[in-house]
Amino acid sequence: MPLITSDQATEAALRQDGIIPDVLDSFHPRTMLMVSYGNNKEVALGNKLSVQETQHPPQVSFQADSPSDLYTLIMTDPDAPSRKDPQMREYRHWVVANISGTSDFQPANVGQGAVVSPYMGPAPPAGSGPHRYIFLLYKQTPSTNVSALTSPLAPQRQGFKAKQFSSQAHLELVGANYFFAENA
Template sequence: MYLICAFLLVTIVFESQIASGRHKDMKSFMVYEVVSDVISNPPQNLLRVMYPSGVEVAEGKELKVDDVIGYPVLTWNAEEDEFYTVMLVDPDYPSRREPYARSFVHWLKMNVVLDDVTTGDTVADLIFTKPDPGTGIHRYVYLVYKQPAKISSLHDNAPNSTTEGRKFFNPNKFASKYNLGQPVAGNFYRTRNKGRIRIYNFFDPAIVGARTDLTSND
């Protein structure tokens, strides 16, 4: 009887940790090299991300492009009277093989209250995660940081909503600049654009103007 009670207690505690994300050792962040390519250490907790399609992000799971359109609902262990920075970045921009503009900011908000992303200040508007065809599979990383206080101004080189203003973003440096510390929550998924790409050969005089339609298998 004692063993049964002890087992039930352990089960309840474990399920509670699953619900909060605290049981996670975040190995997926290392397996998929989010740690090293994006951040130095795994987030403290798992961020829950739910899209309008009903699809939920699950630590590196590959999702369809059409399933990750729209504003997601984010849930983490937010504390009252605290402000948070929320970001979504693509470390595989413009392609997984040649990510020379790493990372690309898809969304950046600061001064978010609790876990309500409709609050706060938008630094870079949300643009949906649809990589170009033929660029391979991309990782899209959500990170949440707890701010030391409300941030009223940004540095001159802060990201913005232009294409150029989104490139070459470094979450570690950004967090250091604003004293954000390590991410308190995070999650990520992978997706690719399986659309057809059109390749034109402009270099062979014998076939100038010829074209071939290919489907990327990256």
């Protein structure tokens, strides 16, 4: 039986739940992106969390290539208003740039990254089925367009495209994780 690595498991889960190709092109994850809403509410490649337990920004951790590296984190929902009718794809829930590679990212700590778009917890319409809430971790490269990361984003959150945003900012996708939530 072949050994399956965590990066292969991540990519397989992203494909299985349609995140590749709905939101991402195929990529090779280089770090495990760990996301926790506290009290054993871990995001685990497609597990289910309640809307109520995900209303506050989570703690995020990952293994950086180097302590001097900077990262950008995006949380997006490609299923707005529903997976069957994603006419508002994607809904931008959170964007934080300039996260240092030296420590875990805890939103409550001042100075840990620049909030480009404040956290907005999941709020899927009642009866719209499960929504995929995706965390994407990008490494900022020497060619990163810092002004694209620090410029205000459009006030409307719907219609955001993580792939387009990361391309314009010259970011390199290194990790992903996601969960499902719904309002029945």
